[in-house]
Amino acid sequence: MNCEQIAELLPDYLQGSLALEQVHQVEQHCGQCANCAQDVAMWRKLALLPADQPSPESRARFEAMLHAYPTTSVDRSVAAQSGQDYGKRNTGWALLDWLRSPLGAAAWSVALLVIGILIGTRVDHPASPSHVDELASMHAELTSMRQLVALSMLQQQSASERLQGVSWSGREAHLDPQIQSALLRTLRYDGSVDVRLAALDALSRHAAQPQIRKGIGDALQEQQSPLVQVALIDQLAEWRDPDAAQRLRNFQQTPNLNPAVRQRAEWAIGKLQ
């Protein structure tokens, strides 16, 4: 056998996955060819490098991370989406988190004021049709205030504040157009991968709105992070829109695409067909 033929067998020989007969062929060749023998020797020499062991503190760090994890916003959005009990358990914490931030405190102060006025007017005058209207207008006022606070949170410097903004803004049953465009902007341009993923989570809960589906599809071309790209591809595959396969094919043409992402896109196209 010549070196070219041996080169085909060598990688499997190095990992010990060759049949005995081929092992003999490789070893026989290496006995006569110094070049191939040196490749094998180099592979074996790598055994000189030890298996590095992590420090004992790493387990404690992991435990601390795991312990702290349920209070983070991303998990809440993921868990809420999957409808797990785990997510339900966190709702109380979400409220407390929100109250801790200055914007949250301001919003709740206003909300309490509104409730106070409401109770005051109800105590003064017994319920009448005009009070029902008043109640409705106050509810609308509260909703718009919540949206306003969510929008301003999406503009914050800190990624965790923006995450809270995303999780806050995605809670409405029907997304206000302003919130919707703010979330789509976040999905496209936010500097943090976590915030972009959370925005995708929030938007995907409103898939019935066609402009959201279109916005998510358009966002794919502009993403740089493989994680977000994969999440977007999965979402498109799940919705099975008629133009999704074409979008994914266009996306596959993007130069320098991460191989794992390209593979995912292929998988999604297969699923859509």
Next chain:
Amino acid sequence: MLQVRNGEVEMLGVLFDRYHAPLFNFYSKMTQDRTVSEDLVQELFLRILRYRQTYRPNTTFRTWMYQIARNTRLDQIRKTHPETPFASEPVAPASLTDSAQQQQEAALLQRALMRLPEDKRELLVLSRFQELKYDEIAGLLGCEVGAVKVRVHRALQQLRQIFLQLESGANAMDLDRASGDPIPPNVPPIRRLQ
């Protein structure tokens, strides 16, 4: 992993116990930096937790995990470029029981590995140290198994060339400079080929 995905987050501890040492080894071979490697392992498990909903039962957990491991590393490179090998705290302290020649060879080997381009180093670390099969690596990189084998062989040849260059340079220089490099503890003798 399915249990973790379904909300039993505590089960991640089992996966941590099983995989954190190999993953640390992967990162330390790639970065030559213990502190960075520890941080990357923590970040990786946090990502597993965050993106657990993206895990599909029909995929191998190990492949999925290494995909996240690679992305975590890529994000770290983007954050910290230019690359800083042999940074704050080098891996594996020198062991006095090793022979001087083995110490020198291991030090040269580590330097040679760090001089390989990132993608080639990764291929060698995955196939040699992480003991991933070529088909697993192919799944990870999204290419054919045959292509992985060819690339591993080429990476090995390039490593050999770099090692020889370093070795000839080291013979001419004061070898004490290499003594600060990481040295492995007890290693098996290398079997010479006939």
